[in-house]
Amino acid sequence: xxxxxxxxxxxxxxxxxxxxxxxxxxxxxxxxxxxxxxxxxxxxxxxxxxxxxxxxxxxxxxxxxxxxxxxxxxxxxxxxxxxxxxxxxxxxxxxxxxxxxxxxxxxxxxxxxxxxxxxxxxxxxx
Numbered sequence: 235x236x237x238x239x240x241x242x243x244x245x246x247x248x249x250x251x252x253x254x255x256x257x258x259x260x261x262x263x264x265x266x267x268x269x270x271x272x273x274x275x276x277x278x279x280x281x282x283x284x285x286x287x288x289x290x291x292x293x294x295x296x297x298x299x300x301x302x303x304x305x306x307x308x309x310x311x312x313x314x315x316x317x318x319x320x321x322x323x324x325x326x327x328x329x330x331x332x333x334x335x336x337x338x339x340x341x342x343x344x345x346x347x348x349x350x351x352x353x354x355x356x357x358x359x360x
Contacts, residue, residue: 238256239257244357258332259311283315284340320358329352
């Protein structure tokens with residue numbers, strides 16, 4: 235059974251950093267896309283960053299470019315989102331989602347992702 239589990243959320247002051255982890259289990263094929271989404275209260279879900287395991291493509295929303303970095307550790311079956319220079323507007327619930335198996339980059343639409351984690355709260359105080 236494919237499962238994703240996020241961790242690493244918390245509360246920080248503006249300018250601080252957090253590293254989110256998305257632990258993958260049940261993946262029997264190597265090709266997948268992992269996208270981080272976030273949703274703030276009263277706002278639509280937003281795609282933040284994405285990693286394609288097949289071609290190494292990495293995507294960042296304009297709002298996080300230069301501040302967030304997505305990476306993976308295949309030995310640990312984990313995808314990370316390093317978030318630096320956090321702003322109050324980064325506050326929200328962060329979800330990792332997988333399109334799997336998939337070997338064609340990073341789809342944008344959330345509806346194309348088959349598996350989702352439970353989410354982790356990130357709160358940035360200004």
